[in-house]
Amino acid sequence: MQKTTALAPYARLPRAYRDHHVLTSTVDAFGRAQWLLTDQAPKDGPYRAYRPYDAAVVTVDDGRFTTTELSALTAHHPRLDTLPDGGFVVADARSRAPERQVQVFDxxxxxxxxxxxxxxxxxxxxDESGALWTGYFDEGVFGGDELSWAGLRRWGTDGEALWTYDGVAGGEISDCYALNVHRTQAWACAYHHFALLEIRPGRKSGPEVVAWANPVRAAKALAVRGERVAFFGGYGDEHDRLVECELVDGEVRPLVTGRLTRPDGRRIGRRRVVARGPRIHVQEEPYTDWAVLDLGA
Incomplete structure (x- = not known):
């Protein structure tokens, strides 16, 4: 019988906002759940871009919530995160030069x-320092925008390029499948080698990249705690696969393969994932609730 592991409830959008349109949602470096909301879906404008629109960020932290109004957003496919000073970053997943698709708000x-x-x-x-990590899918890596070619990068909140993956340690990135950012460190898995990349900060010459040989393919999220690693997702019917592993002698060694389920034990459907250190956060449609797998629990 295959092992199943149930997610635990984590955060819920307050009932007062349930009739709003959820543009995107995330869990930030400090464990706070965030929703970017509008009264209704923004209308299309020319050149596949939205006309500037207003939105609100609802932040839920340990059951308490706050709301921050943002004006004149331009992202058609928004990505959201927060900054240590209480500000926000909203970026459009798709863009064409010279569009400035990242907006930083105080x-x-x-x-x-x-x-x-x-x-x-x-x-x-x-991350906790306020730096911004971006992982790119194949249309960027093989497209005409050189900022995306490396597959994985780190930026300052003023747009300064702080670090670019060079492919030496773990092979070139064709598509960044999974990214975990915790404190000022990151882990990633990318097509087609799927090596577990550990990006360690602190060196004067830039972060150190360590690559762990990894037999687990196509995971969409990963959690790390000490020498333990868990990979979530895969192709086809393995979309809810959970592989628990250990790090030994430069490689990832699978220990147990099973399924990750909803808190009620049912199979997970269409979802978003955000990985932070030992936690994988999962959010299903209609994107009002977050659940969590915590390797430290």
Whole structure:
């Protein structure tokens, strides 16, 4: 009999906002759940871009919530995260040069900075220092925007390029399938080698990249705690696969393969995932609730 592991409830959008349109949602570096909401879906404008629109960020932290109004957003396919000073980052996953698709807002919701990070952003996660990590899918890596070609990058909140993956340690990235950002460190898995990349901060010459040989293919999220790793997702019927592993002698060694389920034991359907250190956060349609797998629990 296959092992099943149930997610635990984590955060819920307050009932007062349930009739709003959820543009996107995330869990930030400090464990706070965030929803980017509008009264209704923004209307299309020319050149596949939305006309600027207003939105609100609802933040849920340990059952309490706050709301911050943002004005003149431009993202058609928004990605959202927060900054240590209480500000926010909203970026469009798709863009064309010279569009500045990243908008930085202060804690009061006022726009303070705009810049570009390239096309085809699959993952956008800030770390505890405020730096912004971006992982790209194949249309960016093999497209015409050179900012996306590396597959994985780290940026300052003013748009300064802080680090670019060079492919030496774990092979070139064709599509960044999974990204985990915790404190100021990151882990990633990418097509087609799927090596577990550990990006360690702190070196004067830039972060150190360690690659762990990995037999687990196509995971969409990963959690790390010490020498333990869990991979979630896969192709086809393995979309809810959970593989628990250990790190030994430079490689990932699978221990147990099973399924990750909803808190009530049912199979997971269409979802978003956000990975932070030992936690994988999962959110299903209609994207009002977050659940969590915690390796530290």
């Amino acid at each position: 804690a009061l919701g006022r726009e303070s900075w705009t810049f570009r990070v390239g096309d085809a952003v699959e993952h956008l996660l800030t």
